[in-house]
Amino acid sequence: EDQVTQSPEALRLQEGESSSLNCSYTVSGLRGLFWYRQDPGKGPEFLFTLYSAGEEKEKERLKATLTKKESFLHITAPKPEDSATYLCAVHSPGENYGQNFVFGPGTRLSVLP
Amino acid sequence: DVKVTQSSRYLVKRTGEKVFLECVQDMDHENMFWYRQDPGLGLRLIYFSYDVKMKEKGDIPEGYSVSREKKERFSLILESASTNQTSMYLCASSPYTQPQHFGDGTRLSIL
Numbered sequence: 001e002d003q004v005t006q007s008p009e010a011l012r013l014q015e016g017e018s019s020s021l022n023c024s025y026t027v028s029g030l031r032g033l034f035w036y037r038q039d040p041g042k043g044p045e046f047l048f049t050l051y052s053a054g055e056e057k058e059k060e061r062l063k064a065t066l067t068k069k070e071s072f073l074h075i076t077a078p079k080p081e082d083s084a085t086y087l088c089a090v091h092s093p094g095e096n097y098g099q100n101f102v103f104g105p106g107t108r109l110s111v112l113p
Numbered sequence: 114d115v116k117v118t119q120s121s122r123y124l125v126k127r128t129g130e131k132v133f134l135e136c137v138q139d140m141d142h143e144n145m146f147w148y149r150q151d152p153g154l155g156l157r158l159i160y161f162s163y164d165v166k167m168k169e170k171g172d173i174p175e176g177y178s179v180s181r182e183k184k185e186r187f188s189l190i191l192e193s194a195s196t197n198q199t200s201m202y203l204c205a206s207s208p209y210t211q212p213q214h215f216g217d218g219t220r221l222s223i224l
Contacts, residue, residue, distance in 0.1 A: 034212040043117075043203050043215035044156075087156075089212075101146075101213065103156040 002027045002092050004104035012110045013078055021073040021107045023088030031100075033071050035064050036087040038106070044087055078111045085109070115140045117216035119204050125222045132191040134219050136204030145187035146205040146213060147171075147179060156203070162187055194223045 003026045013019055025033065032051050036044035048057040050066040057064045061082065063074045073086055088104040120135035138145065147159040148171075158171030160179040168179050176198060180188045187206075191198055199222050205213035 032212065036215075041218070041220070043205075043218045046212050046214055049212050091212075101158070105153075105155045 002090065002100070002102045004088055004090055004102050006086075006088055006104040006107050008107060009105070010108040010110070012112065013075075015079055015111055015113050016077050018074070018076045018078070020075070021086055021109070022070060023073070023104055024070040025088075025090045025102075025104075026069075027090050027092040027102070029093045031091040031093055033066055034089045034091070035071070035073055036089065038085045038087055075109070078109075080111045080113050083109055083111045115142075115206070115214040117204055117206050117214055119202075119216040119219050121219050122217065123220050123222075125224060126191075126194050127224055128193075128195055130191075130194050132194050132221070132223075134189040134191075134202055134204075134221070136187045136189070136206075136216060137185050138187075138206035138214075139185065140206065140208075140214075141184065142206040142208050142214075143184075144207045144209065144213075145181065146207075147177075147187065147189045148203045148205065149173070149200040150203055150218075151200050159189065196223050199223045 005024045007022045035047040038044040048064040053068045055066050061076050065072045085106040085108045087106045092100045094100040116139045118137045126132050145162045148156045157173050162168045162181045178190045202219045204216045207213040
């Protein structure tokens with residue numbers, strides 16, 4: 001069974017204090033790994049797609065990397081507006097396309113001024 | 114930019130009512146999804162549609178049905194609302210093998 005775990009569950013950083021969020025996955029095959037940001041009371045906002053080990057994507061203070069078993073979301077010099085829950089999801093091959101998206105539980109990030 | 118619009122941000126209904134949640138996407142995506150999100154349980158797939166009039170059950174379809182009469186619109190129906198269906202409901206759409214794009218959600222309270 002495909003599984004996605006994320007760590008830590010919650011993270012508090014001071015403004016400017018860089019850190020990384022982890023997404024570990026167990027899938028029969030990987031079609032894509034996706035990172036989302038979710039603000040309270042809103043839907044997830046798509047950030048990145050990664051398809052193969054070694055791939056990296058960047059957007060402002062965020063950089064996502066991928067290995068064969070995990071992905072990291074690196075946050076460099078975060079600002080309070082980066083506070084949100086970050087979700088990781090994987091898409092694996094299989095008969096039931098809709099059920100082959102598996103979301104992790106998320107990491108709740110708080111950046112203090 | 115992809116736009117997924119859910120008809121209501123907040124909705125309050127009574128037990129036993131039939132409830133309709135509407136979702137519209139403007140990018141001609143083949144796939145549309147309905148999830149519910151509850152604290153500690155994450156995102157759980159209710160139903161998925163890969164084409165007009167086509168649907169597949171997700172992980173928690175009991176008590177729900179869906180309708181997709183047009184490509185851009187996907188409706189979630191609670192046949193007889195119960196208090197355990199109080200939740201945040203999220204609609205998403207995607208082209209094949211691409212990431213899903215979500216609406217802002219409907220926070221549904223069943224009293």
